[in-house]
Amino acid sequence: MNSRYMIIFCLFFLFVTNLSAESSEVKDNQAKDLVTKAVEHWRGKSSYMVAKMLVWRPDHERTLEFSAKTRGREESIVKFTAPAKDAGNATLMKKEDVWSYSTKTNRIIKIPPSMKGQSWMGSDFSYQDLAKDAEIIYQYDHKIIVRPNESNANTTTVESIPLDSAPVPWGKEELDIRSDLVISSHRYYDQDMKLIKTLKATKIDFIGGRIYPVTARMTNEETKSWTEIDYLKAEFDTQFGENEFTTTALQKD
Amino acid sequence: MIIPALSLGYRNLYRNIKRSIITFVAIAFATMSLVFFISLQNSAYDTSIGISTAVLYGNIQVQQNGFFPDSNFNKSFQTLEPEILKKIKSIPDLQALTYRLEAFGIFAAKEKSVGGKIIGVSAGTEKTVSTVPGVINKGAYFSVEDSLSNKGKAIIGSSLAHSLEINVGDEITLLSKDDSDSSVAEVLIVKGIFETGLKEADSNLIFIDIDYFREIFLLPNKNHSLVIKTNSIEAVKRVKNEISAILSNVPELKIITWKDLMPGLDQAIKLDVAISSLFYSTLLLVIGFTLSNTFIMSVLERKKEFAVLNAIGTSKGLLSLMLIFEGLILIISGVIIGTILGCILILYFSKTGFMIPGSEEVAKKLNINSVVYPWITFKSATLGPTIVFLIGCISLYLPSRAPYKIKSVEGIKN
Known part of the structure; x- marks a missing residue:
């Protein structure tokens, strides 16, 4: 009699735990799908952008202008057009690799993995931030922590925790994704779960035929310095030549 | 009795x-x-x-508040007045001193690249504080007589040279950022290769002339540290106190010793x-x-x-x-x-x-x-x-x- 109860209890326990695991998996997949769609919305199948970048520091500020091309999830190239001192400098991202080109030296440097946390062009963005578009989809575990509610009708907050193998310095990241797939805020936490920097969409508008964070500000929460990127022009799903995302393309005007 | x-x-x-x-x-x-x-x-x-301490740190360093411990590039200080420097130099048991500037950067050669620290040194006085000028195993150290010839030249660690697969006379590309956060990109020629036996130094450091450093990083007349060597370890505390007294009117400067620099x-x-x-x-x-x-x-x-x-x-x-x-x-x-x-x-x-x-x-x-x-x-x-x-x-x-x-x-x- 006792053993019969025991078997029934075990089967019930297995059923409940299995159901719970399946439910958790479904939730994780939902979160991952949402992040994937948001990243795809941001980049499109391919995109061409013209933008202005303002780097603000307590004692000075400077403005740079650049054009950026992206293709798929893993290829991007950024070329600076102003000021004259930086015009021609370029950065290429392919998968996890980043190359930098300087007109002054006429040399292409591959950014070593250990230096990807360094500032990109003196801004509050790091090379890591530029290269990780696809990383956040594949190298993180995602979980929805806040669903749209009465106070925040159309935003879902996803907590993304990097896998042990992910080459990132963060302890976790949090993304606020609107129902129209615009990432309105992206918060970066260190290993002690201390907020280090925040990328916030300060202006969301139509550009290139889609709703988009046309102005985004990355704020360093420790120093309160910030960098704001203002997209002036955008084209999505454009066609690029085969050699647009190669180190050779870095040196072309 | x-x-x-x-x-x-x-x-x-x-x-x-x-x-x-x-x-x-x-x-x-x-x-x-x-x-x-x-x-x-x-x-x-x-x-x-x-x-x-002889390799790099010295026994005492004078720095701008906020520079230590993260080597904050923006925390530099003006070269001290000659009178103040004279007073510091006259402290008994103070053997030698030298100014330095430093920045983090990416060093690349051919297909290879690594991250490290670039240090601006004064060829004449660096020899009195650091052992690096004495452990050049290939090429030569900076010229003391002809400082202009040091421009564009670099002294690099042996492990770094090995990682980048370069030798004396080869080019090395530097990528960093200056005081206004603009990018700094320079091509340097390897003049000498040093080997201290310290892994940290040999695999991460590049030395260039301090005036050249000031020029490319837009830091005219600026320094990150005044590195001081004392006659003995026992004298460190006494010399530090005397420097503190001399610099009492310059509160933005901080004096640290080898204990702060090498807590391990x-x-x-x-x-x-x-x-x-x-x-x-x-x-x-x-x-x-x-x-x-x-x-x-x-x-x-x-x-x-x-x-x-x-x-x-x-x-x-x-x-x-x-x-x-x-x-x-x-x-x-x-x-x-x-x-x-x-x-x-x-x-x-x-x-x-x-x-x-x-x-x-x-x-x-x-x-x-x-x-x-x-x-x-x-x-x-x-x-x-x-x-x-x-x-x-x-x-x-x-x-x-x-x-x-x-x-x-x-x-x-x-």
């Missing part, structure tokens, strides 16, 4: 000459061991601190001192109990003698004083001879060097010389003997009280 007590005490040592000699040898050996090991230990610490080394030394203190304490405790035992035994076997002496009119105070002198003669002579032998040992090893067997590998990893050439300081020569003397005095307390408990009649009967 003192002279008779001293005389009696001295003669009593011959009552049991073997015991007296053994006690004397124990005191002398303990004292000698303490003098030798404390001197050896202090010398080893100073040697390793000297070696570690400081902690390792503190740990070693704590462990060896335990060893010394055990040794002293054994010596203390041995002496106490010897003195008590010599009193117990003479109970009848003390009773007779007391009965014929010798005061208990004189008997107590006699025992104290008996012990003090042994302790003082043992401490003096032990100190002399300890000093002779140190002097001998200061010429030949003292090597801890099997320590070569560990020493190499920790950048500590496995052969130590010890030296004596007043502190190392007196600390051990003073403690042995005090322990000996404490161990005399119980025996010296014994005569006061003697009852003449009972003592004679027994």
Whole structure:
């Protein structure tokens, strides 16, 4: 009699735990799908952008202008057009690799993995931030922590925790994704779960035929310095030549 | 009363000459061991601190507040007024000083690239503070006479050269950012390759001329640190205080020592001192109990003698004083001879060097010389003997009280 109860209890326990695991998996997949769609919305199948970048520091500020091309999830190239001192400098991202080109030296440097946390062009963005578009989809575990509610009708907050193998310095990241797939805020936490920097969409508008964070500000929460990127022009799903995302393309005007 | 007590005490040592000699040898050996090991230990610490600080850090650094510990590039300071610098240079025990600037950057050559630190140095004065100019194993160091020729040249670590697969005369591309956060990109020619044996230095550092650094990083007349070398490690605290007094009107400057710059080394030394203190304490405790035992035994076997002496009119105070002198003669002579032998040992090893067997590998990893050439300081020569003397005095307390408990009649009967 006792053993019969025991078997029934075990089967019930297995059923409940299995159901719970399946439910958790479904939730994780939902979160991952949402992040994937948001990243795809941001980049499109391919995109061409013209933008202005303002780097603000307590004692000075400077403005740079650049054009950026992206293709798929893993290829991007950024070329600076102003000021004259930086015009021609370029950065290429392919998968996890980043190359930098300087007109002054006429040399292409591959950014070593250990230096990807360094500032990109003196801004509050790091090379890591530029290269990780696809990383956040594949190298993180995602979980929805806040669903749209009465106070925040159309935003879902996803907590993304990097896998042990992910080459990132963060302890976790949090993304606020609107129902129209615009990432309105992206918060970066260190290993002690201390907020280090925040990328916030300060202006969301139509550009290139889609709703988009046309102005985004990355704020360093420790120093309160910030960098704001203002997209002036955008084209999505454009066609690029085969050699647009190669180190050779870095040196072309 | 003192002279008779001293005389009696001295003669009593011959009552049991073997015991007296053994006690004397124990005191002398303990004292000698303490003098030798404390001197050896202090010398080893100073040697390793000297070696570690000589490569890069110096003993003291003057920096802008906020530069340390993250080497914050934006925290630089103007070159000090010549008068202030003159005052600092005139501090006794200050051996040399030099300005430096530094930045993090990416170094690339051919297909390879690594991250590291680029340091701007003054060719003339850097030699007086750092050992790097003396360990160039390929090429040459910066020219002191023709500073213009140093422009665009770099001295790089051997491991870095190996990682980038470059040699003297090859190009190395630098990517970093300047004071206004604009990117800095330069092509440098490798002039020399150094090898300090320190992995941290050999695989991460590139040196360029400080004026050239100021030019490319837009830091005219600026510095990140004034690196100071003192004549000895002992002088660091004194020199630091004097610099603090001179720079008291410049609150934005901070003075830090090797302890701040290399906390790991400081902690390792503190740990070693704590462990060896335990060893010394055990040794002293054994010596203390041995002496106490010897003195008590010599009193117990003479109970009848003390009773007779007391009965014929010798005061208990004189008997107590006699025992104290008996012990003090042994302790003082043992401490003096032990100190002399300890000093002779140190002097001998200061010429030949003292090597801890099997320590070569560990020493190499920790950048500590496995052969130590010890030296004596007043502190190392007196600390051990003073403690042995005090322990000996404490161990005399119980025996010296014994005569006061003697009852003449009972003592004679027994």
